[in-house]
Amino acid sequence: MTPTLTRRRALGAALAAVALGTTAACGGPAAEDGPVTLDVWLMKDSAPDAVLQQVNAEFQAAHPGVTVDVEILEWDGRDVKWKTALASDTPPDVLEMGNTDVLAYAASGGLTDLTGREFENQATWLQGLREAGSYEDRLYGVPYYGGDRVVIYRKDLWAKAGLTTPPATLAELRTAGEKLQAAHGGDFSGLYFPGRYQYAALPFLYDTGGAIAVRDGDTWTATLSTPQAQAGLTNWAELIRAVSRAPADADETNLSDVLAEGRTGMIIGQAWMVGSIGKENPELADQLAAFPVPGTAGPMPVFLGGSNLTVAAASPHQDLAYDWIKLMTGTRYQTLLAQGGLLPNSTSLSGVVTGITKIQMDAAARSWFTPTSTKWSDVDNAQVLMDMLQSIAAGDATVAEATRRADDQINQLLNAA
Structure with missing residues (x-):
């Protein structure tokens, strides 16, 4: 999830024009005597050079004798490089990790427990990023930045359907989709929603109070077949049957093309897609807009992607890493x-965001994360949730049948010896 949130951004130009402010002291003096290098590994397309220069200048002014050395990593191949570095005697001090990466490295002992440390705006961190950086109720990854999905729509196609105001509820979203289909006919989708698109479908079960699984001690219990979760998945199934002509066995890989080609009036996509679709299709640049995915009452809870900052357990500069x-x-x-x-890491910063970032922040007010089990990747790799969704979308199983089968699989995988 996380690499796709960051790879396609081109933020350097956007922030290169931000003036570098005067430096101010932060934290305490370096604990080590003599020259010290703080090694920081960040991922491609996260903090632009202008911001890194400023933060490092401020940090180094507050820590005489300390030099910050930043290395930028590609997302592809990151696991191999992280594992090798964390197992060595000279790991980097600070590592940016995708929020789906932190759990495994925390569980393996490769990261420092930061639970007792204090951070600005900690009480208002985005919940999904806080959960992503936590393992067994301990903090290992500090929320860095986020990204979430929104409804992206074409204003020109909306105008032909007589639509002007973004819907605020799930019922209004369905009505908008039905009007779009009536206006454009054929195989046109009011909202193009592939059956295997799990990160857009799962918010529906959280919208009605459901969850994927809960933990009691060392035991996980899947909860997809609870009444709350089934209610949300029923809402999802009814919506896509009414307004989507997307295949039940397809995923989200071609969402941008479907919208650009005029085969749908709306998609649920990552916010950066607004810019990328406009860049690839200049004639549509002024025709794209977005709004938070509406739920039964207000914005729907979103899966929050993004990155967290971690400290290597073997770092010799723990306090400096924390200060940075x-x-x-x-x-x-x-x-x-x-x-x-x-997307900044705290809801308290909602006043500093505008445009598409403001829409993301509004959506992120209600966010969720996958179960924090070190075996969750087994569930993901087995495609349990995508298979469940496809069977419902295709009409091969009822919501009750599909969720019961998925619960059995999840329980086996998460509780395997």
């Missing part, structure tokens, strides 16, 4: 990142 992360994740630099289009 504290600075980067505080109000000052989160504001600069927000001005470049990234």
Whole structure:
């Protein structure tokens, strides 16, 4: 999930024009005597050079004798490089990790427990990023920035259907989709929603109070077949049957093309897609807009992607690493990142975001994350949830039948010895 949230952004130009402010002291003095290098590994297309220069200048002014050395990694192949580095005697001090990456490295002992440390805006961190950085109720990854899905629509196609105002509820979303289909006919989808699109479908079960699974001690119990979860998945199934002509066995890989080609009036996509679709199709640049995915009452809970900042357990510069992360994740630099289009890590910073980033922030007010089990990747790799959704979308199983089968699979995988 996380790489796709960051790879396609081009934020350097957006923030290169942000003026570098005067430096101010942060944290305490370096604990080590003599020159020290703080090694920071960040991922491609996260913090732009202008922001890194500023944060490092401020940090180094507050820590005489310390030099920050930043290395930028590609998302592809990151696991191999992280595992090798964390197992060595000289790991990097600070590592940016995708929020779906943190759990495994925390469980393996490769990361420092940051639970006792204090961070600015900690009480208002985006819930999905907080959960992504936590393992067994301990903090290992500090929320860095986020990204979520929104409804992206074409204003020209909406105008032909007589639509002007974005819907605020799920019922209104269905009505808008039905009007779009009536206006354009044929195989046109009011909202193009492939059957295997799990990260857009699962919010429906959270919208009605459901969850994928819950933990009691060392035991996980899948909860897809609870009344709350079934109610949400029923809402999803009824919506896509009414307004989508997408295949039940397809995923989200071609959403941008379907919208650009005029085969749908709406998609649920990651916010950066607004810019990428407009860039690839200049004639549509002024015709694209977005709004939070509406739920039964207000915005629907979204799966929150993004990144967290971690400290290597074997880092010899623990306090310096903490000070650098504290600075980067505080109000000052989160504001600069927000001005470049990234979603800041705290709801308290909603006032500094505009445009598509403001829409993301509104949506992120209700967010969720996958079960924090070190075996969750087994569920993901087995495609349990996508198979469940496809069987419902295709009419091969009822919601009750599909969720019961998925619960059995999840229980076996999460509780395997």
